[in-house]
Amino acid sequence: MARLTKARRIGALLLALGAGATLAGCAGQPGAAAVVDGDAIPASDVREVMTELGAYFQGATVPNVITVLAQEPTVVDVAAEHGVGVSDEDAAKLLDQAVTASGTKDVPTFSDASMAIARYSVALTNIQGLADDAVTSELSDRLANLHVEVNPRYGSNGEGSNVAAPEPFPWIVASK
Numbered sequence: 001m002a003r004l005t006k007a008r009r010i011g012a013l014l015l016a017l018g019a020g021a022t023l024a025g026c027a028g029q030p031g032a033a034a035v036v037d038g039d040a041i042p043a044s045d046v047r048e049v050m051t052e053l054g055a056y057f058q059g060a061t062v063p064n065v066i067t068v069l070a071q072e073p074t075v076v077d078v079a080a081e082h083g084v085g086v087s088d089e090d091a092a093k094l095l096d097q098a099v100t101a102s103g104t105k106d107v108p109t110f111s112d113a114s115m116a117i118a119r120y121s122v123a124l125t126n127i128q129g130l131a132d133d134a135v136t137s138e139l140s141d142r143l144a145n146l147h148v149e150v151n152p153r154y155g156s157n158g159e160g161s162n163v164a165a166p167e168p169f170p171w172i173v174a175s176k
Helices: 002-024 043-053 062-081 088-101 112-130 133-144
Strands: 032-036 039-042 148-150
Touching: 032 043, 032 062, 039 043, 039 062, 043 062, 043 112, 062 112, 062 133, 088 112, 112 133
Parallel strands: none
Antiparallel strands: 032 039, 032 148
């Protein structure tokens, strides 16, 4: 009888480990908020951005942050290819302006993920300033071809490479 109980415990443990491994890999890589063309966007980067920039950019949401982090390399590359590239100094200047506009006197040091958000913003503004439909179309096509896999904890796949709000789980009922 003791052998059967031990076998059941081992079986239950293996089943639990298998389920845990499956759930941990929801976005293709453990600890990832999303995976874009095989490259992970760590959940820690999303948390850092929300903490660092939330006070300066009202209305920032986790799905928006993941969308921007997913699209940033492509947007920055297209801007550079069309002569309106962005530097880290340009990104830092944008963040400094946002901090100053908020009334904060001391400008904090921002993480690489927050700098990526700023680079995206400056690069997209530069591309829009070209007023060239061909460049805008190229950017749209390249963004649409990104393969974004979103961890369901952080959002769901939206249109193209955009991230939508997480899908509600049908077994969770909101209180009234």
